[in-house]
Amino acid sequence: DMKVTQMPRYLIKRMGENVLLECGQDMSHETMYWYRQDPGLGLQLIYISYDVDSNSEGDIPKGYRVSRKKREHFSLILDSAKTNQTSVYFCASSSVNTEVFFGKGTRLTVV
Amino acid sequence: AQKVTQTQTSISVVEKTTVTMDCVYETRDSSYFLFWYKQTASGEIVFLIRQDSYKKENATVGHYSLNFQKPKSSIGLIITATQIEDSAVYFCAMRLYDTNAYKVIFGKGTHLHVLP
Numbered sequence: 001d002m003k004v005t006q007m008p009r010y011l012i013k014r015m016g017e018n019v020l021l022e023c024g025q026d027m028s029h030e031t032m033y034w035y036r037q038d039p040g041l042g043l044q045l046i047y048i049s050y051d052v053d054s055n056s057e058g059d060i061p062k063g064y065r066v067s068r069k070k071r072e073h074f075s076l077i078l079d080s081a082k083t084n085q086t087s088v089y090f091c092a093s094s095s096v097n098t099e100v101f102f103g104k105g106t107r108l109t110v111v
Numbered sequence: 112a113q114k115v116t117q118t119q120t121s122i123s124v125v126e127k128t129t130v131t132m133d134c135v136y137e138t139r140d141s142s143y144f145l146f147w148y149k150q151t152a153s154g155e156i157v158f159l160i161r162q163d164s165y166k167k168e169n170a171t172v173g174h175y176s177l178n179f180q181k182p183k184s185s186i187g188l189i190i191t192a193t194q195i196e197d198s199a200v201y202f203c204a205m206r207l208y209d210t211n212a213y214k215v216i217f218g219k220g221t222h223l224h225v226l227p
Contacts, residue, residue, distance in 0.1 A: 040219065045214060045215075045216065099144075100146070100158070100206075104154065
């Protein structure tokens with residue numbers, strides 16, 4: 001079953017707390033992504049990972065970091081979350097000749 | 112700059128008619144992939160159809176088809192015989208090479224309303 005799984009689906013955190021968003025895929029895709037989606041702004045690329053320990057900044061990396069220690073798992077970390085990081089976060093994966101497969105998203109609220 | 116632009120923020124059509132959503136892109140690459148995705152009311156993002164830049168034939172999947180005009184850097188999505196369930200936000204995307212690696216970038220989306 002081709003799937004990208006995100007956990008948790010909903011999260012409320014206080015400003016200044018650390019946040020860990022987790023993502024897994026079962027397709028052995030080498031490339032994984034983190035996007036955030038805000039109203040009217042579409043999907044903005046935060047980080048992209050080309051394989052284990054091979055990560056690159058996307059268009060809006062500030063305030064985020066990532067970790068990929070296994071091909072099937074990609075984490076997004078917010079150290080000291082800010083209210084402007086309230087958003088919906090999507091994890092995705094792809095291979096060289098495939099489309100991008102998306103998870104169902106994590107709705108993060110920072111209060 | 113390499114980018115994807117969807118100028119239509121919202122479109123309303125009556126069901127069973129045909130709708131075209133526009134998308135233009137900019138890229139330095141000679142070979143690239145173009146995609147259309149649908150985001151449903153639940154927030155789920157689903158792949159619909161793709162066009163490889165080296166293919167001259169327009170892709171078709173079910174009641175989705177593409178109008179690929181390479182000289183104009185344009186990839187329109189055509190939905191025929193629209194249904195109420197087609198109401199969603201549609202994103203155009205492009206896979207391109209940037210700084211020796213590839214990534215996928217998205218337009219800002221077009222909200223389609225299919226009315227009874």
